[in-house]
Amino acid sequence: MVGTNLQRVARVDEIPETGSLVVTVNGTEIGIFRVGSELVAWRNVCPHFAAPVCKGTVAGTTLPSGVYQYEYGRDGEILQCPWHGWEFDLRTGEHLAVGSRARLRQYSVEIHGDDVYVAAR
Template structure:
């Protein structure tokens, strides 16, 4: 395997995404609540470049005619059809069985149970992806 530098830690601030191309695949790298996450740039609905979507929050459960907003910078909205995904879990907000392809950035750890997991590593000099 080859370790490829993909970003400096300070390049990715809350509420932004850096899209990187590694080999033949694109990934969006996000920072949410101080943790880094990488998602494959393909919406499970029609393959849209989901990481180019708006990073936002969502409505929280509330009374009729009352709109409580929350989860700022935790949701990405697909630019083609508006599907919304949780940036921490990759789950679709309406159907949790529909998920983005995941790869959480961790400090020198791997998660063998992740599906199509990108091998990513956080180091003092930047963020690396193993290919």
């Protein structure tokens, strides 16, 4: 049974393997992403300058490493804002900069059959 505050936004097969499907729920743009085997949804607003963050690139990032070493990892788990390159963890919404409190606003996602639902606010 689907809860009353959920809105159907897509079919599962409409969510791209990389990148997002941006939908509108109650006038708010929300990006839905695949991260591994799960779906996550984030408000399409970067906390830095209100950029359409969900239209950014999904990639990986450089991992903590030694001086003059650049180790790439977490491919497909990082969202890069299209305006200023801020990086966010797609699983948690946290901004990757050390000490930053910025984060994306999350929406609950449910899958019922082949349909994707997002909790409306």
